[in-house]
Amino acid sequence: MHTPSIEDYLKAIYKSEAEGDITSRDIAERVGVSAPAVSKMLRRLVELKLVRIHAKTGIHLTPFGQRTALQTIRKHRLIELFLVRELGYRWDEVHDEAERLEHHISPLFEERIAEKLGHPDFDPHGDPIPTAEGRMPEVEEIPLHTAEIESHFVITRLVDGDPKLLQYAASLHLLPGATIEFHGRQPFGGPYNIIVGGEPVALAPEAAAQIFGRVSPDGGRRGARRS
DSSP states (O other): OOOHHHHHHHHHHHHHHHHSOOOHHHHHHHHTOOHHHHHHHHHHHHHTTSEEEETTTEEEEOHHHHHHHHHHHHHHHHHHHHHHHHHOOOTTTHHHHHHHHTTTOOHHHHHHHHHHTTSOSBOTTSOBOOOTTSOOOOOOOEEGGGSOTTEEEEEEEEOOSOHHHHHHHHHTTOOTTOEEEEEEEOTTTOOEEEEETTEEEEEOHHHHTTEEEEEOTTTTTTOOOOO
16 A cells, blocks of 8 residues: 555656656646655655656656546545535545655455446546546646637536636636636736627636536537536
8 A cells, every 4th residue: 555645746746747748847837846755756656666767757646646646646536526416525625645645545445436326437527537446547638728719618627726716716607517608818917708698708827727528519508518
């Protein structure tokens, strides 16, 4: 069994690798530690055969390391959904709770949560939940601010690290499954013009960069609802 610290590092490396190149600085920011601490942990992860470091391609999870990362991510996202559905938490309250709990539930408890929730595919923020076998479902999506102007955009997920962003998004009904009209950005670095539920909204650029989804060719009429 791995320590919570090791699981946090593996999860951070997995997310960094999924988003592009991995650097020690990026890992340090995600875990909330210093650069020397990252270097020390990386040496340990290599010894445990959870990570490999290549002179040219950099830091990579081994198959064992990736499986461990996905198991931790699965627990985290199941816990988040359980807290929202069964205990009445708001979606902006669950991330930190899940960060603490994910390291301490047993495989049996994890499976019971999954059964209780009906083996869901997505967490409250729209992030896909890895399968029990350690496979991450593939989801095609783009950031809202890169969508075509005058398009209909179906929200699939929001980045869940900032509670204030989630509160802001919820107040505007920018939730997974919602369809919005995207009309581009105001001049000189201004907000993005969108229409939500028939109401015009000036969306802050920082928020637009953290909302993901897909352009709907049929105006979102068949947009899938997420559980």
